[in-house]
Amino acid sequence: MNQDHIKHNAVKRLASGYIRLLLTILALLPILLILYIDSETTSDDVFIAHTFHVIAITMAVVVSAFLSYITWRCYVATGEVLLKWLVFGFWGFTIVYAPHGFLTHHATENVWLFTLFGPASRLVMSFCFLIAMLKFGEMVKPEQTNSKGLWFATAIFIVINLVVYWVAKSASLNLNWWRLLAEYVAVSMFIGSVLWMLVQRIKGYIPLLYSIAMVWFALSCWSFTIGSVWDHQWWLAHIIFAGGFLLLSFGVVQAFLTTGSFKTIYSQSDLFKQIIQEKKKTEQALMELQQVNEKLEELAATDPLTGVANRREFMSRAEEEMSRAHRNTTDLCMMVIDFDHFKDINDEYGHQAGDKVLKEFVRLCKEIMRPSDLLGRIGGEEFAILLPETNLSSAAKVAERLRQYIEESSVVVSKQKITMTISIGLALYQPKTDTVKKWLHRADELLYQAKDKGRNRLEVEQLREPSD
Numbered sequence: 340m341n342q343d344h345i346k347h348n349a350v351k352r353l354a355s356g357y358i359r360l361l362l363t364i365l366a367l368l369p370i371l372l373i374l375y376i377d378s379e380t381t382s383d384d385v386f387i388a389h390t391f392h393v394i395a396i397t398m399a400v401v402v403s404a405f406l407s408y409i410t411w412r413c414y415v416a417t418g419e420v421l422l423k424w425l426v427f428g429f430w431g432f433t434i435v436y437a438p439h440g441f442l443t444h445h446a447t448e449n450v451w452l453f454t455l456f457g458p459a460s461r462l463v464m465s466f467c468f469l470i471a472m473l474k475f476g477e478m479v480k481p482e483q484t485n486s487k488g489l490w491f492a493t494a495i496f497i498v499i500n501l502v503v504y505w506v507a508k509s510a511s512l513n514l515n516w517w518r519l520l521a522e523y524v525a526v527s528m529f530i531g532s533v534l535w536m537l538v539q540r541i542k543g544y545i546p547l548l549y550s551i552a553m554v555w556f557a558l559s560c561w562s563f564t565i566g567s568v569w570d571h572q573w574w575l576a577h578i579i580f581a582g583g584f585l586l587l588s589f590g591v592v593q594a595f596l597t598t599g600s601f602k603t604i605y606s607q608s609d610l611f612k613q614i615i616q617e618k619k620k621t622e623q624a625l626m627e628l629q630q631v632n633e634k635l636e637e638l639a640a641t642d643p644l645t646g647v648a649n650r651r652e653f654m655s656r657a658e659e660e661m662s663r664a665h666r667n668t669t670d671l672c673m674m675v676i677d678f679d680h681f682k683d684i685n686d687e688y689g690h691q692a693g694d695k696v697l698k699e700f701v702r703l704c705k706e707i708m709r710p711s712d713l714l715g716r717i718g719g720e721e722f723a724i725l726l727p728e729t730n731l732s733s734a735a736k737v738a739e740r741l742r743q744y745i746e747e748s749s750v751v752v753s754k755q756k757i758t759m760t761i762s763i764g765l766a767l768y769q770p771k772t773d774t775v776k777k778w779l780h781r782a783d784e785l786l787y788q789a790k791d792k793g794r795n796r797l798e799v800e801q802l803r804e805p806s807d
């Protein structure tokens with residue numbers, strides 16, 4: 340690792356430490372507000388605003404109902420059990436918190452009827468959220484999700500409301516003690532779910548927002564324990580709770596709009612890492628595909644036995660060479676080569692020996708040819724060679740050399756020496772009149788003449804003198 344790399348890593352660690360510090364400050368920020376209000380105000384400093392309170396609670400309840408629905412949709416889509424318990428948390432809060440809003444006008448005549456639904460709703464929510472965290476990782480098949488549990492939970496929440504109503508009405512209980520107990524238990528459960536996430540090393544973008552929201556909820560409960568109805572601490576507790584709620588709702592809606600999952604929604608840096616990884620994979624796959632395509636193209640263009648161009652490839656390359664020769668007014672020759680009595684070789688030594696002869700022939704040809712010449716197998720034991728930028732007399736010399744070379748060579752198969760001869764027809768490309776077929780046909784005709792004249796010989800095209 341070089342110095343630059345070490346430095347870069349150290350700065351990166353420092354930067355991510357800074358981010359962690361920022362997030363911790365954000366999570367604990369309400370503490371400052373709570374302490375400030377506690378030291379600067381008394382419970383006599385009150386802000387009694389019934390209508391404002393009703394509006395605020397109604398908004399909280401509507402948002403909570405909306406979040407219940409959104410989270411339910413995520414649960415049905417992914418089958419993450421955690422999401423079901425989040426739904427219970429939001430829905431329980433919606434049902435149990437609602438009376439705290441519409442009973443506002445009872446605040447003067449029976450304060451407990453007004454206040455007790457607050458701690459009860461936070462207790463219900465913190466309980467469901469804690470269970471949600473404990474269920475992290477548990478999955479059911481999306482098709483197994485059904486709303487039975489939700490109806491059951493709704494019934495329980497309604498029963499809780501009735502109990503709270505009854506408790507608030509009974510004068511015999513020490514209700515302040517019960518209120519404080521509910522708030523402290525809620526604090527423990529909110530903090531408990533954050534601790535569970537830390538212990539389980541549950542990481543990710545939504546879990547992060549969730550943890551901060553849980554800390555804010557816990558601090559809100561603490562603020563409620565310090566405050567008294569309508570005083571500034573009491574209002575601050577509402578605000579902190581609303582802050583946590585908004586943060587959590589942001590996370591839930593983000594999940595809904597993306598993967599629908601609590602687990603697999605990513606932070607920007609996670610996404611970048613994933614994109615880079617996926618990009619690498621795609622590039623690798625593209626490279627492999629390209630290699631396979633090249634291989635396929637090569638296979639489609641070559642003769643599998645000898646590895647030289649097959650007839651189709653040879654014809655198309657011949658056409659390319661014809662256009663080039665035409666453009667550059669250079670000579671272009673083609674020789675068509677056929678083994679003499681190849682059938683006898685097959686009959687005498689076997690088909691495999693025949694194959695070996697064909698392969699050996701290709702090797703020998705390559706020794707004689709120039710790199711720019713093109714050899715192709717255009718039939719069973721028929722080959723052709725294109726000789727670009729070569730006039731007829733030079734091509735004839737090459738052809739004759741090849742004929743002699745093959746005649747003098749032999750192929751050893753099972754300790755037996757096989758000798759062979761070839762016949763060659765050689766034709767010059769006529770730019771004004773030739774198509775590839777015509778030209779090949781002329782070379783073929785010459786080859787037949789060579790065969791007719793006794794084989795093992797070369798027949799060269801006789802050029803007519805130009806008439807002008």
Ligand SMILES: Nc1nc2c(ncn2[C@@H]2O[C@H](COP(=O)(O)OP(=O)(O)OP(=O)(O)O)[C@@H](O)[C@H]2O)c(=O)[nH]1
Nearest residue numbers: 677678679680681682683685690691693694719720
């Ligand atoms: N071993 C082997 N033989 C092949 C292959 N392709 C064609 N042949 C054989 O080549 C022989 C060609 O025979 P003919 O067309 O009668 O020609 P020839 O025996 O060479 O006789 P002439 O061309 O008249 O001199 C046949 O026996 C084919 O089976 C191949 O890929 N491998």
